[in-house]
Amino acid sequence: MNMDQEAVHLLHGDRAIAATEKVRFFNRAVIGGKGSELQSADGKQLIDLSATWTAAGLGYADPRIRSAVDQVLDNCPGLGLGSLINPQSVELAHKLLEITDIKAHADGADNGRVYFGHSGSDANDIALRLCRMTSVKHGGGTKVLAFEHSYHGGFGKALGLSGVQVESGAKRDDNVEFLPYPNTVHPHVDGNAQDELAYCLHAVRQAMNSNVACLIVEPVLSDGGMIVPPDGFLSGLRSLCDDSGIPMICDEVKVGLGRPGTIHAYQYEGIHPDMVTFGKTLGGGLPISAIVGPSSILDCATGASLLTMGGNPICCAAAIEFLRILIDDRLDERADRLGRLSRGHLREAIDALPEESRRHITDIRGRGLAIGVELDDGNRSEQFAEKVCYQADRLGAVVYYVGGHVLEITPALTIDEHTLYNGLDLVVRAIDDVAAGHVPDDAVAGFGGW
Template sequence: MSARDVSTAEELVARDARVIAGVERLRFFPLVAISGNGEMLVEPGGRELLDLSASWTAAGFGYGNPAIVAAIAAAAANAPGASILSGTHPDAVALAEELLELVPARVPGRPRRVYLGHAGTDANDVALRGCRHATGRPGVLAFERGYHGGFGSAQGVSGVHVDAGATADPGAVFLPYPDPYRPHTGDASTVVDDVLEQAAATLALGTTAAVIVEPLQSDGGLIVPPPRFLSGLRALSDEHGAYLIVDEVKVGLGRTGRTHAFEHAGILPDVVTLGKALGNGMPLSAAVGPAEVLDEPAASALMTTIGNPISCAAGRAVLEIVRAGGATRNAHARGAQLRGLLEEYARSERPGAEHVGDVRGLGLSLGVELVVGRDDRTPAAQLTAKAAYRAWELGAVVYPVRGNVLELTPALTISATAIDHAAAIVAQAIDDASAGAVSDAQIEPYRGW
């Protein structure tokens, strides 16, 4: 490590501000880490942080996971090239075969392919373009506050980005994502029927190539859709000849307590997209779907280092962990533990508890929605930003989504003891923030979204 690499946290934050492009920075507090292990990060000076984000789920199986580290090291030491662009290698082929085995086929016997990419963004972009090419239709049915990627077609169908000023895809139609806590109809019992009626009307026009949906809307506020929503979209897609793309980039591979989040709804998508935890920090994504979607036009999704041996080796190690099932079972158990502790806090008389409007999620994809008060569901965005900042001061990494929801997505390998600690920090952070422990000036440089 050179002298340039050795700095205090304050020095690194200042250097970062001078040299790192603003378009790729989304900061909520002055986080600086020099190492990590499991669910822990280490700051300059040695302070440990319990990372309840797993780098927004990209390190879903923990930092420095020994099996993944060994696979990466072996691939790097004797790499058979650096791409599958104009050749292939064993780990790329085997990874694709293993993904086809892991992701169930919508139509048995129908030829399927795997696109291997770098991130969820390009996997979704390729899936969308492939569905348009296969159907000859321009339309995409997407959802408000959805997130499918940071640029290209994927960004254009991401409600989060469009709300923030990005250009909407010209073929996109955005519908409300059904939220039982904040029903757009004013009645939680009617939200699914209303959305499906709107979807039916759009699909009946015959111009929609694909419906793209998150099985649990993460950046939109950790929304778990009510029953019948995804099954209704499945039925409508079949009726009107549109492909159903389920974006599992953030919530797949065991995070929700099942291998695939769409399993909770009892459906099978046409195309499944994966990313983030698939590479456990290495750049790797995948789209798994019908050959007619992912084969044509030939050579239309080219990046030089796609399918590189190092990322593929990491992916194969990840899939071995997923197939073993222990991490998925742990996600189910630890998620229930964390949710129970947070719900207990929300029912308490502690000073911040009155601001907890809802605790929700599946497995280790949980959200805590903060509001003005138990009887006033007005979003408390400023309080949420301060609670996230205070959690960092107390030793945990927690990020806010949709302004007033604390997102909790720790590594799937997290221990029961660490979950107890996590719940204690989150509760204390909300208490302290509600008591004025964090000023407006402290969070002003960290406006996040």
């Protein structure tokens, strides 16, 4: 079977995959990948600026992850924590407690706990559920404070507590209050960044009462449009939660673990959350998630959140190796440096475009290697963003949009500068092509997603 035949075969077989788990599919099939490049079935090399929505934090086929996994596969101590404790899960739990400075563990007390799952969705679902159980146990309520345009998961309680999902038609949780997330580019109120911050923190203060079981927040609002909040937002939330005795959950699933230029995104303001959730890049390419939190919540009900292969030693071994690489290679510092250089590179490339194309790019923002390029064709059009992603794919770069019209650039933390800049140049070229009318409407007729 030649390359063209294989591409057709794969795309025909794609009909067997349920549409309910497809987001923004192109007529593109990939058959392999190494580092920050993917190989399509038609033989084309693609620079991946998404890293599978940040899950491929070390790129694809990292030999260090493979070696760690092979050692466990050669002598595997069970497959999960349902009834057996394995050394990999214990080692990973201690490592996560060591690097995650939650409030309960900041004073050195031995009251931090770790829960293992398979994805960020189940980590957030269970974290929220356990907070509610603990609150009710102590005479409180089940209300959750979350934020507009947030994303915490694709199923369970996390689905109905995700702003972008509810805004797209998912059933809203019966006891959630969505609050405004500060946005200095498109503010809720007139004034400066401090006025916007004050408005949003006031809304949180007004929502807090004895019925609230917890507050969950993304330190960078990724799927909502790669929104970087103004300084003082996270520390302001921490103070409000402290005053009300409400647990604060930081969702670090997508924009954490080195990507924001710090190990954790919440560290930008030096706070100590009560709970932190992880997923995506934690497994170095294998499915694993984690909750790090206090024993008062994570020990509240033995056996209440069972997953047969939670704490799988194979995935735990990959996560241990990922964390070792993250710390030893200082990938957080590298992400900070590359992020600053990348935003500068984008600005220079965009400045070189004709005015007709430049006017469609209204903002470049981000933290570390979590970068947002906001597009606007006069209506902040989603179709314009769709066309840019489509054309970038045709030119040889993988990039997606979030928040309706913001290109999300989240390459592997290990991407080399030359490959990164080449990919960014392709994205800028795609914007220019779309602005010039080179991509017809019917090219993205089947482009799905919320």
